[in-house]
Amino acid sequence: MDGVQTRRPRAKKKLWILLTVILLVALSLLFLGTRLRQWVQDKEKTKLLTLVDREHPVEDDYNVEFTLLGEGQMVDSRCVDDLEAMMEACRRAGGKPVLAASFRTWGAQERAWEEALDALVQGGLSREQAEMRLQRQTEEPGCSEHQLGLAVDILEQDSEAERSQQVDTPTLRWLQEHSWRYGFILRYPENKTEITGKDFRPWHYRYVGREAAEQIHELDLSLEEYIEMFFAS
């Protein structure tokens, strides 16, 4: 009898330890599961192939790590190495690339849009006409991929020509031919204006990663066509 009486509290204690362990494991799994789901959602939200235009504005909580490049320029850290390698290769090939634009905040995009709109309205267009024209040349706040930090405008240094006139410079010619090797695509090509809805912009390059850039280049696609072809659900 004595033996039975002493074994009972021990068995009870063991049961409590086991229950505590099970509870701790369950809580840990729940915690890890939540973190994992959050991580997958963040990854999906910030993927390199994120499409941004009028129909697909930048998400309010879009958040990635940025790298400051000096002279007020900032980009998504994921494209820094390739961007620097591309600029260096362009210089070696005789170009004089200068980074004219990169990450733009919502406020900066808004100011740029309003200023351009005012200039067109002062030039004699109605506000509606001005908006229609501007939509081909720049983006409304929230609709620019500069707001992702994955787009850059690169111009020829010391060029006398205004940005919109810069097409046939050594830098822009080189970029149009080689940017894809560094994961950047000419985002608004001359032969895709119907699809992108944007005028040809030989200075605007978008980072999509080397693999996607190579495929886009090989197949001669716009980003819209590439996403539609391979990633449409």
Ligand SMILES: [Zn+2]
């Ligand atoms: Zn741009």
